Amino acid sequence: MATVLDIVRGISQAAANAHDGSQYENYSFDGKARKIGLKREEGDPIVDTRVVDGFGVNFHGSSLRISYQSDIKLKDVYAGDIEADVDEMIENVAKYLKKEYKKITGDSLSLTAEGEVSVLVQNTSKVRVFVTGKKSYKIGNLDGVTKVLEPSEDRLDKSIRDFIALGKNN
Numbered sequence: 465m466a467t468v469l470d471i472v473r474g475i476s477q478a479a480a481n482a483h484d485g486s487q488y489e490n491y492s493f494d495g496k497a498r499k500i501g502l503k504r505e506e507g508d509p510i511v512d513t514r515v516v517d518g519f520g521v522n523f524h525g526s527s528l529r530i531s532y533q534s535d536i537k538l539k540d541v542y543a544g545d546i547e548a549d550v551d552e553m554i555e556n557v558a559k560y561l562k563k564e565y566k567k568i569t570g571d572s573l574s575l576t577a578e579g580e581v582s583v584l585v586q587n588t589s590k591v592r593v594f595v596t597g598k599k600s601y602k603i604g605n606l607d608g609v610t611k612v613l614e615p616s617e618d619r620l621d622k623s624i625r626d627f628i629a630l631g632k633n634n
Contacts, residue, residue, distance in 0.1 A: 574604025
């Protein structure tokens with residue numbers, strides 16, 4: 465059974481292995497190409513226009529939040545369902561994290577979606593927009609983690625409480 469620290473380290477290492485250029489064997493630390501499913505992996509990096517997109521992971525108690533960001537053209541926002549596109553990218557990242565976590569630790573990673581994707585589109589010019597999306601996942605086999613925003617319990621020793629009570633009376 466993996467500890468909380470082992471699971472967090474495994475997910476963090478899986479996310480770190482997805483640096484820009486990891487889709488090529490000669491830029492990877494172990495000589496193996498990694499396909500994440502991001503738009504920046506398509507085409508030739510020297511000849512084609514560069515697509516700017518990426519992802520990040522945050523831990524919130526027993527939840528993993530995957531955030532995705534991309535710089536796209538405004539016509540692409542109006543052409544289709546941007547929420548579905550961002551959700552698909554985040555799902556690709558989740559699949560990649562599961563696969564890479566299995567390679568790193570030898571254990572499987574269970575990620576269960578909690579809610580729907582949250583998408584924010586912001587103008588950067590009349591032609592381009594900046595898209596960010598977030599989706600939370602419940603991490604399986606993660607026991608012993610205090611939930612975020614759960615009320616804390618009183619853990620003071622009796623002697624400390626007695627000492628504090630003396631100060632109030634005088």
